[in-house]
Amino acid sequence: MPEPKVFTRYRTGLLTLLLCGCVSAVWPATGSGEDNPRETLVNQIRQMKRAAGFSVKDTAYINRLLELAGESRFYNNDSLYTLASQALDFSRKADYLRGECGAYRRLGDYYSDRGENDKALDYYRMGLELTKTAEDHEGGIKLLSNIAGEYAYKGDYASALNHYLKALELAESHEDLESQSIINENIANLYGDQKDYEQCLMYYKKVKRINNTIGNEVIEAETLSNLASLYADMGQLEYAMFNINQSIDTFEEYRVLDWLAYAYEIKGKIYLKEFNYKWALYWYNQGQLLHEKIEDDRSHIDLLNGMAKAYLGQEQDSMASLYANQAFTLSKKINAKEAVRECSQTLYRIYRKQEDYATALAYHELYQQLSDSLARKENQQSLKLHKAKTDYEQQKSALIAENQQALASQKRYIRVGWVVLGIALVIIYLVYRSNKLQKRLTAELREKKDLLEQRKEELQADNETKTKLFSIIGHDLRGPIGALQGLLKMFKDGEVSPEVFGTFIPKLRADVDHIYFTLNNLLSWGHSQLNGSVTKPAVVSLATLVRENINLLAEQAERKSIRMVSEVMDSTLVWSDPNQVDIVVRNLLSNALKFTPQNGMVTIRAEEKDHHWEVSVRDTGVGMDRVTVENLFRDKNNNTSTYGTDNEKGTGLGLALCKEMVENNKGAIWVESIPRKGSTFYFTLPKSADTYSQAG
Numbered sequence: 001m002p003e004p005k006v007f008t009r010y011r012t013g014l015l016t017l018l019l020c021g022c023v024s025a026v027w028p029a030t031g032s033g034e035d036n037p038r039e040t041l042v043n044q045i046r047q048m049k050r051a052a053g054f055s056v057k058d059t060a061y062i063n064r065l066l067e068l069a070g071e072s073r074f075y076n077n078d079s080l081y082t083l084a085s086q087a088l089d090f091s092r093k094a095d096y097l098r099g100e101c102g103a104y105r106r107l108g109d110y111y112s113d114r115g116e117n118d119k120a121l122d123y124y125r126m127g128l129e130l131t132k133t134a135e136d137h138e139g140g141i142k143l144l145s146n147i148a149g150e151y152a153y154k155g156d157y158a159s160a161l162n163h164y165l166k167a168l169e170l171a172e173s174h175e176d177l178e179s180q181s182i183i184n185e186n187i188a189n190l191y192g193d194q195k196d197y198e199q200c201l202m203y204y205k206k207v208k209r210i211n212n213t214i215g216n217e218v219i220e221a222e223t224l225s226n227l228a229s230l231y232a233d234m235g236q237l238e239y240a241m242f243n244i245n246q247s248i249d250t251f252e253e254y255r256v257l258d259w260l261a262y263a264y265e266i267k268g269k270i271y272l273k274e275f276n277y278k279w280a281l282y283w284y285n286q287g288q289l290l291h292e293k294i295e296d297d298r299s300h301i302d303l304l305n306g307m308a309k310a311y312l313g314q315e316q317d318s319m320a321s322l323y324a325n326q327a328f329t330l331s332k333k334i335n336a337k338e339a340v341r342e343c344s345q346t347l348y349r350i351y352r353k354q355e356d357y358a359t360a361l362a363y364h365e366l367y368q369q370l371s372d373s374l375a376r377k378e379n380q381q382s383l384k385l386h387k388a389k390t391d392y393e394q395q396k397s398a399l400i401a402e403n404q405q406a407l408a409s410q411k412r413y414i415r416v417g418w419v420v421l422g423i424a425l426v427i428i429y430l431v432y433r434s435n436k437l438q439k440r441l442t443a444e445l446r447e448k449k450d451l452l453e454q455r456k457e458e459l460q461a462d463n464e465t466k467t468k469l470f471s472i473i474g475h476d477l478r479g480p481i482g483a484l485q486g487l488l489k490m491f492k493d494g495e496v497s498p499e500v501f502g503t504f505i506p507k508l509r510a511d512v513d514h515i516y517f518t519l520n521n522l523l524s525w526g527h528s529q530l531n532g533s534v535t536k537p538a539v540v541s542l543a544t545l546v547r548e549n550i551n552l553l554a555e556q557a558e559r560k561s562i563r564m565v566s567e568v569m570d571s572t573l574v575w576s577d578p579n580q581v582d583i584v585v586r587n588l589l590s591n592a593l594k595f596t597p598q599n600g601m602v603t604i605r606a607e608e609k610d611h612h613w614e615v616s617v618r619d620t621g622v623g624m625d626r627v628t629v630e631n632l633f634r635d636k637n638n639n640t641s642t643y644g645t646d647n648e649k650g651t652g653l654g655l656a657l658c659k660e661m662v663e664n665n666k667g668a669i670w671v672e673s674i675p676r677k678g679s680t681f682y683f684t685l686p687k688s689a690d691t692y693s694q695a696g
Contacts, residue, residue, distance in 0.1 A: 038075070041068040057094035062087050066102040073109055074258055074296045081110045097134035101127045105143055112150060113297065115334025121150050141171050141179045148186065155337045155373060157190050164190075178219065181210040185223060192230050193338075200230065218259075221250035225263050232270050240270050258299065261290035265303040272306060277313040284310060301327050301339040308346050312353070321350050341370035357496050358503075364486055403441055410434040481515065484508060535577045535664040539688045542572040542581070542613065546604055549586045553593060560598050564589070567605035573688035574613055580661035581685065584669075585617075587654035588681050592619035595679070612667070612687055618680040624673040632671055633659050658683070 041064055048054060048061050055061075069083035084106035091099030104127030112120035124146045131140040144167035151160040164187050171179035188203030204227060211220045228244035231237070244267050251260035264287035271280035284307045291300050308324035311317075324346045331339035344367040351360035413430045416423070487504060490496045546566045557564050574581065585604075592602040600620040607614045624632070632655065662669045662683045673679035 038068065038071045041071060056090045057096075059094065059096050059099060062090050062094065062096060062099040063102075065090070066099065066106060069106045070109075073106075073113070074294050077110060077113055077295050080106060084110065097130055098136050098139065101130045101134060101136050101139045101143070103127075104130070105139070105146065108143075108146060108150075112146075112153070113295070113334070115153075115297075115336065117150050117154050117335060121147060124150065137170060137174050138176070141167050141174075141176060144170065145179070145183060145186070152186075152190070153336060157193065161187065161190055177210055177214050178216075181207050181214065181219060181223070184210065185226060189226065189230075192233065197230070197234055204230075217250050218254055218256060221247040221256075221263075222259060225259065225266060228263075229266050229269070232266065232273055235273070237270055237273055241267075244270065257290055258294055258296055261287045261294060261296070261303070262299050264290070265299070265306060268303075268306050268310070272310055272313070275313065277310045280310040281307065281314075297330055297334050298336060298339070301330050301336060301343070304330065305339070305343050305346055308350070312346070312350060317350060317354060320346075321354075324350055337370055337373070341367055344370065352490075352495075355495070357490060357500060361487060400445075403438055407434070407438070484512075535580065537575050537577055537665065537686075540574050540576055540578045540581055541570070542574055542606055542615070542685075543568040543570045545578070545582055545585060549582070549589055552586070553589055556590075556593050557602070560593065560596070560600070562593055562596055562599070563601045564593075565601065565603045567603060568615075569606070572606045572608075572613060574685040575688045576665040576667075576685045577661075580665060584658045584661050584683065587658050588617040588683075591654055591681075592617055592621065592679075595619065595621035597621065608687075609684070612684045614682060614684050616680050616682050618678065620678045623675040623677050623679050624671075625675055629671055629673050633669065 045061070045064050045068065048058065048064065065083050065087040069080050069087065072079040072083065084103050087099060088103035088107070091097075091103055104123045108120045108123035108127065110120075111123065124143050128140060128143040128147065131137070131143060144163050148160045148163035148167065151157070151163065164183050168180065168183045168187070171183060184203050185207045188200045188207065191197075191200040191203065204223070207223055211223055224243040224247040228240045228247065231240035231243065244263055248260065248263045248267065250256075251263055264283050268280045268283035268287065271277075271283065284303055287303045288307070291303065304323045304327035308320045308322075308327060311323065312320035324343060328340065328343040328347060331343050344363045348360050348363040348367060351357075351363065410431055413427050413434075416427065487496070487501070487508070491498075491501045543566070546568050550564050550566060553564070589602065589604070596602060596619045602620075603616075603618045605616055605618075607616070658681075659669055662685075666686055667684040669681070669683040671679060671681050
């Protein structure tokens with residue numbers, strides 16, 4: 001029997017079904033050992049411990065502990081942790097590698113349910129590494145799927161897809177049909193999350209074919225539940241209702257309570273999309289009854305958020321606010337980004353209706369920020385590349401089938417030739433023609449493969465720069481501009497009074513300053529990346545350029561009471577492109593202000609060397625640790641953005657621009673920093689001299 005979904009629509013073979021009754025309103029809370037897997041396992045463990053010669057190193061005993069740990073998930077997570085820890089200790093004492101793999105997997109499950117994604121990934125990876133030594137192929141498939149699911153929680157769909165494909169390859173090589181069903185369905189859901197419904201449904205057709213071969217009603221019901229959710233998202237509500245009713249019948253018959261709670265939530269979701277709030281709440285409440293005893297926070301979030309929407313539709317704002325805040329708190333607790341985004345949208349609608357515009361705007365900005373993050377270009381690009389790979393595999397399969405058909409024809413002719421010796425010459429001719437056809441088809445296959453590989457490389461090269469450019473525009477400009485647009489619309493529609501609007505003026509000013517600075521950097525970087533840039537050196541007075549930038553940033557420094565001091569002498573003349581040096585100085589001063597707290601100090605000076613000037617920008621800010629310093633200029637495509645001491649936002653382009661433009665002017669740039677003491681950025685520029693020739 002497969003294990004339930006990772007969250008909402010994702011499935012994995014890594015969890016266990018909770019077949020025992022756990023909600024008295026639906027089924028009795030206790031039952032015989034035959035009906036209650038946990039009770040059966042507890043009895044088996046007790047019998048083992050009473051047996052003569054019992055040892056905790058007994059692998060059968062360790063396996064029972066791991067099974068009981070799995071059955072405790074969604075019922076008592078503390079027991080899951082305790083049992084998994086015991087199994088890990090006993091497995092190490094017994095040198096039982098498969099037991100260690102299973103224990104790491106269950107410990108990863110424990111931290112995954114708590115929303116500690118990185119810790120869960122650490123345990124899953126330790127288990128995966130051991131499966132190679134233990135030759136535990138089944139465990140390897142499950143751990144790869146677990147890792148993929150954890151990346152899906154983090155919103156990193158590209159990494160999730162990569163690990164699902166590795167798990168699928170392993171499952172196909174070992175003919176593990178259940179894992180193939182689960183992994184293909186999860187890949188389908190990745191496409192569904194990116195709104196590529198055509199590709200998503202294509203994978204679901206493959207899942208249905210595999211499920212028909214397996215012939216397990218519960219597995220088929222899980223797929224029908226996810227299809228119902230997909231059809232609801234597509235607006236095909238009749239298909240959605242048909243599929244969810246079928247799955248509910250199966251889950252009720254087999255008492256699969258966690259999946260049944262999910263199915264009730266999907267049925268409520270369908271009624272919600274029909275604006276039938278009464279019946280939506282009825283089915284949501286059925287799911288809520290089941291969740292009273294099931295510890296499944298991820299599945300619970302969508303149900304609570306759906307109830308909030310239904311109550312909002314019934315004009316019961318207080319109830320809507322109650323459930324939406326519960327869902328939002330639970331989402332933040334387990335770090336579920338997609339759920340936080342959905343709950344933020346619901347809370348925005350509630351607070352806007354209550355005319356609490358400041359709170360509504362805050363949730364709207366959070367929703368916009370997470371929407372940009374979860375719709376990253378690298379996720380979409382990864383799925384497109386996989387789609388191209390799928391098309392190639394289909395063409396390859398078709399050509400192989402043609403080859404096999406041609407070879408089959410050849411063999412038939414050869415067999416006929418042994419019987420009818422008189423047509424030997426004809427057979428020889430047919431064999432020759434068949435071989436020629438095979439070579440032609442093989443050559444065509446090779447040409448198409450090379451063409452696809454070439455197109456893949458061209459696609460990656462063409463989109464690399466544009467992807468970075470548009471991701472920065474979407475992340476750093478769309479959010480502030482969207483918030484500004486939303487506020488102006490509310491002011492225009494009369495939803496915000498002039499007095500309330502006035503309170504937002506300082507924030508709007510800061511947002512506009514940020515947008516202006518971002519656009520300057522973006523245009524400079526975009527020009528250099530898309531069209532190439534030409535360095536035109538000339539004699540530049542560094543002191544004059546520094547004074548101009550200090551005056552430009554004076555207002556920003558004044559807001560944080562920061563002193564800006566230039567110790568650059570008027571005699572400091574460099575042979576460089578004035579526009580590029582201006583960009584370097586402005587970005588380094590701006591960064592220093594950004595990471596320097598109130599009442600700090602920023603100092604810029606220039607020291608003369610034999611053949612160049614060494615310029616330093618020193619601040620009394622927060623500083624950086626050794627790892628950050630080592631990686632800061634290592635990758636020129638590293639556009640990581642951070643927040644300043646007053647929560648100032650940057651694009652992450654500034655240092656990349658500085659490095660590129662300093663190197664264009666035959667200089668070097670580096671940084672020295674002490675945490676909580678400050679940072680000093682150094683760069684060099686050639687001295688002004690008549691012997692320098694113009695660089696291109």
